[in-house]
Amino acid sequence: MSNSLRIGIAGLGTVGTALVRLIQEKQEMLADRCGRAISVTGVTARSRNKDRGISLDGITWHDDANSLATSKDVDVFVEMMGGEDEPAYSAVKSALQSGKHVVTANKALLAKHGVELASIAEAEGLLLNYEAAVAGGIPIIKVMRESLTANTVTRVSGILNGTCNYILTRMEQDGLTFEECLKDAQELGFAEADPTFDIEGNDTAHKLALLTSLAFGTAIAPDAIYLEGITKITIEDIEAARDLGFRIKLLGIATRTAEGVESRVHPAMVPLGSEIAEIGGVTNAVAVEADTVGSLMMSGPGAGGDATASAAAGDICDIAKSRPGHQHGPALGQPANTLTPHERAPMRSHAGGYFIRLTVVDTPGTMAAIATRMAEQDISLESIVQRRTKDHDDIEQAPIILITHETTEQAIRNALDGVRSDGRLIGEPQMIRIETLG
Amino acid sequence: MSNSLRIGIAGLGTVGTALVRLIQEKQEMLADRCGRAISVTGVTARSRNKDRGISLDGITWHDDANSLATSKDVDVFVEMMGGEDEPAYSAVKSALQSGKHVVTANKALLAKHGVELASIAEAEGLLLNYEAAVAGGIPIIKVMRESLTANTVTRVSGILNGTCNYILTRMEQDGLTFEECLKDAQELGFAEADPTFDIEGNDTAHKLALLTSLAFGTAIAPDAIYLEGITKITIEDIEAARDLGFRIKLLGIATRTAEGVESRVHPAMVPLGSEIAEIGGVTNAVAVEADTVGSLMMSGPGAGGDATASAAAGDICDIAKSRPGHQHGPALGQPANTLTPHERAPMRSHAGGYFIRLTVVDTPGTMAAIATRMAEQDISLESIVQRRTKDHDDIEQAPIILITHETTEQAIRNALDGVRSDGRLIGEPQMIRIETLG
Numbered sequence: 001m002s003n004s005l006r007i008g009i010a011g012l013g014t015v016g017t018a019l020v021r022l023i024q025e026k027q028e029m030l031a032d033r034c035g036r037a038i039s040v041t042g043v044t045a046r047s048r049n050k051d052r053g054i055s056l057d058g059i060t061w062h063d064d065a066n067s068l069a070t071s072k073d074v075d076v077f078v079e080m081m082g083g084e085d086e087p088a089y090s091a092v093k094s095a096l097q098s099g100k101h102v103v104t105a106n107k108a109l110l111a112k113h114g115v116e117l118a119s120i121a122e123a124e125g126l127l128l129n130y131e132a133a134v135a136g137g138i139p140i141i142k143v144m145r146e147s148l149t150a151n152t153v154t155r156v157s158g159i160l161n162g163t164c165n166y167i168l169t170r171m172e173q174d175g176l177t178f179e180e181c182l183k184d185a186q187e188l189g190f191a192e193a194d195p196t197f198d199i200e201g202n203d204t205a206h207k208l209a210l211l212t213s214l215a216f217g218t219a220i221a222p223d224a225i226y227l228e229g230i231t232k233i234t235i236e237d238i239e240a241a242r243d244l245g246f247r248i249k250l251l252g253i254a255t256r257t258a259e260g261v262e263s264r265v266h267p268a269m270v271p272l273g274s275e276i277a278e279i280g281g282v283t284n285a286v287a288v289e290a291d292t293v294g295s296l297m298m299s300g301p302g303a304g305g306d307a308t309a310s311a312a313a314g315d316i317c318d319i320a321k322s323r324p325g326h327q328h329g330p331a332l333g334q335p336a337n338t339l340t341p342h343e344r345a346p347m348r349s350h351a352g353g354y355f356i357r358l359t360v361v362d363t364p365g366t367m368a369a370i371a372t373r374m375a376e377q378d379i380s381l382e383s384i385v386q387r388r389t390k391d392h393d394d395i396e397q398a399p400i401i402l403i404t405h406e407t408t409e410q411a412i413r414n415a416l417d418g419v420r421s422d423g424r425l426i427g428e429p430q431m432i433r434i435e436t437l438g
Numbered sequence: 439m440s441n442s443l444r445i446g447i448a449g450l451g452t453v454g455t456a457l458v459r460l461i462q463e464k465q466e467m468l469a470d471r472c473g474r475a476i477s478v479t480g481v482t483a484r485s486r487n488k489d490r491g492i493s494l495d496g497i498t499w500h501d502d503a504n505s506l507a508t509s510k511d512v513d514v515f516v517e518m519m520g521g522e523d524e525p526a527y528s529a530v531k532s533a534l535q536s537g538k539h540v541v542t543a544n545k546a547l548l549a550k551h552g553v554e555l556a557s558i559a560e561a562e563g564l565l566l567n568y569e570a571a572v573a574g575g576i577p578i579i580k581v582m583r584e585s586l587t588a589n590t591v592t593r594v595s596g597i598l599n600g601t602c603n604y605i606l607t608r609m610e611q612d613g614l615t616f617e618e619c620l621k622d623a624q625e626l627g628f629a630e631a632d633p634t635f636d637i638e639g640n641d642t643a644h645k646l647a648l649l650t651s652l653a654f655g656t657a658i659a660p661d662a663i664y665l666e667g668i669t670k671i672t673i674e675d676i677e678a679a680r681d682l683g684f685r686i687k688l689l690g691i692a693t694r695t696a697e698g699v700e701s702r703v704h705p706a707m708v709p710l711g712s713e714i715a716e717i718g719g720v721t722n723a724v725a726v727e728a729d730t731v732g733s734l735m736m737s738g739p740g741a742g743g744d745a746t747a748s749a750a751a752g753d754i755c756d757i758a759k760s761r762p763g764h765q766h767g768p769a770l771g772q773p774a775n776t777l778t779p780h781e782r783a784p785m786r787s788h789a790g791g792y793f794i795r796l797t798v799v800d801t802p803g804t805m806a807a808i809a810t811r812m813a814e815q816d817i818s819l820e821s822i823v824q825r826r827t828k829d830h831d832d833i834e835q836a837p838i839i840l841i842t843h844e845t846t847e848q849a850i851r852n853a854l855d856g857v858r859s860d861g862r863l864i865g866e867p868q869m870i871r872i873e874t875l876g
Binding site: 138316 | 569760
């Protein structure tokens with residue numbers, strides 16, 4: 001057996017701690033499978049004295065990430081600190097510049113600095129592995145980067161945030177409001193104290209930015225993603241969706257179109273009975289459509305210490321199995337200097353079906369006025385349902401649900417502007433895009 | 439750019455032909471992504487003059503596989519001939535012994551000779567890649583061999599044969615008989631002229647044998663798999679399943695139990711609304727349960743020239759990205775000489791729920807007699823349904839459906855022996871195991 005691979009772990013939160021435990025507990029199995037021992041030789045974290053339920057005996061404590069990243073006793077620097085800038089950014093950069101492979105779970109860092117870091121890794125002949133950064137335990141990075149090398153990807157999409165999927169699942173199953181489900185998710189540890197980043201879609205967008213780059217060979221562009229969170233989704237939407245044969249999921253979707261890359265994160269209606277509709281709770285799923293393989297879907301735990309540690313450990317084992325100095329596949333699937341600029345397709349050109357829920361003043365001519373506004377934009381309607389929810393005793397209000405055939409975002413926006421200007425609306429219209437994956 | 443990787447392809451059927459076309463058409467993209475060119479330099483097939491719609495100009499024709507496998511102009515030998523023995527076996531062995539990496543789609547060959555071939559590959563420091571051998575375009579081999587290195591797998595299971603899944607899907611959707619659907623599948627090219635190997639479960643068993651070895655580190659043991667095909671599944675079963683909230687799928691399942699490895703291929707009831715129940719038509723799916731990651735599922739095209747060529751091309755690209763002489767991960771996930779013997783758990787100790795469909799003489803005391811036989815074996819019943827199908831006008835016959843709570847295969851077999859001995863049965867009882875994946 002050749003000499004052992006020495007791991008330095010920066011950040012001992014849930015995932016970092018789970019990773020230390022995993023490497024310690026499975027020492028023998030990992031050595032057998034990788035052909036060499038893997039050992040944690042250094043760690044750093046915010047608090048040295050916190051009891052994490054793991055033994056740090058024999059592991060060198062570093063007071064800052066940079067010291068660990070450049071330590072002579074470390075072959076692989078594992079970054080589990082999080083955050084798009086310091087101290088993670090400098091530590092990862094220093095590690096690569098000191099000839100160390102890097103494994104990271106930090107999607108925010110890669111979304112912002114991924115191309116630069118990948119370039120450094122390639123120039124130094126090092127691996128920059130980030131399986132744990134997207135969709136937790138689902139090995140989507142390896143599949144896109146390696147298995148699909150001979151494919152031209154046309155679309156990548158999925159449920160990439162467990163918190164949002166948990167909330168939407170609970171809302172449907174238990175008839176609870178968004179606020180009630182969020183509170184419940186926070187109590188169960190599925191949502192942060194400040195959940196903004198999850199529920200507004202930013203976390204999904206970071207992951208989608210990485211998948212988009214891998215899919216299309218474009219520079220990572222998190223700011224080119226159209227963003228809508230799930231805060232405006234109501235029980236009425238969920239019930240109407242179910243009645244019409246749909247379920248609401250927060251999706252991240254990137255498609256190659258004639259006008260560029262259409263990248264978007266928003267709640268979407270998916271057909272009941274489709275695989276993606278059955279992804280419940282904190283589970284994530286990613287679907288890839290590509291010219292040669294066709295459609296692939298992967299689902300699994302999108303978060304959690306052990307599942308994410310499993311992904312990071314897989315990355316470490318890949319490094320352990322390879323000999324120093326050998327040629328690696330590039331971090332972003334192709335050399336970083338061959339990535340093309342990300343040309344953003346305008347959201348108004350998005351084509352698809354739409355679910356629209358309006359509450360209107362229930363007077364004669366209202367339905368005709370709405371239908372006229374749709375017709376003006378050449379929008380063809382698949383169904384119109386007038387519903388009364390249990391809570392509406394006021395007979396002057398009537399909720400109306402429209403399902404459109406394929407049209408454009410621009411047409412829908414124009415039509416809704418028209419409906420607004422007719423003055424019969426109560427509140428704002430709800431508009432949810434319909435998606436069929438796979 | 440370093441020198442090109444030279445590919446020799448033996449077998450120009452659907453997959454071999456698709457692979458040649460793929461490598462030719464995507465020459466530039468593959469060179470960019472892999473850092474070196476990939477070119478087909480030699481081929482062999484049964485008939486030299488057949489028009490396959492691809493150009494073989496500039497590619498050396500070999501009259502036999504062995505000549506191609508040992509050619510000085512080939513770095514990677516791609517075996518697409520099929521068959522568990524000659525000529526595939528000797529050709530692959532010769533290729534490895536001549537220092538060539540091997541890529542194969544041949545599950546039958548690997549199920550029989552995989553451990554020996556993996557040993558040779560490891561001794562020579564060569565890659566033996568077989569992504570295309572299991573579940574077509576789904577990259578399950580890479581995921582199990584690489585991504586899950588730090589996991590102890592407890593169960594691997596899935597829909598591994600597109601022909602059977604197509605037939606079962608058509609039976610349910612269109613109310614056709616098994617024979618009608620098989621004929622239809624043959625006309626559409628989804629089933630062979632002699633479909634025995636697919637419909638009796640042997641093809642699923644070969645794939646499961648490889649997954650079992652990867653999952654548990656046991657020697658490949660295709661003969662240790664309990665086998666039942668789908669030929670005895672009737673429309674009555676499918677309809678009864680749907681009424682009770684299930685769908686019938688042919689599954690391959692390997693579980694680690696206290697008594698050894700329980701490996702089985704048989705039709706199974708899966709709950710409607712689960713991901714696996716939504717896998718329709720020729721699509722395949724594989725679910726893995728493991729200690730660290732939890733549950734993963736992957737679905738995609740299980741067959742087809744392009745999808746399978748995509749998997750083989752991914753294997754070739756992995757070789758192209760690595761430098762000759764570097765250390766590879768072992769073909770079976772751990773060194774072949776560390777595989778443990780496959781200890782087969784007896785099928786009679788299998789524990790689970792059961793669906794039982796009986797046709798009985800409809801006389802007083804029949805239901806009591808059946809219930810007594812179940813009670814004698816401590817089998818607790820979840821539901822009993824007495825159905826009348828449209829075709830049964832004879833009032834003396836009554837179909838009865840039982841769903842049991844968890845019990846053992848032995849108890850069920852004993853109970854059915856008891857029911858048989860009571861002499862009220864018309865025909866043989868149908869027994870289908872209930873499975874919950876993920």
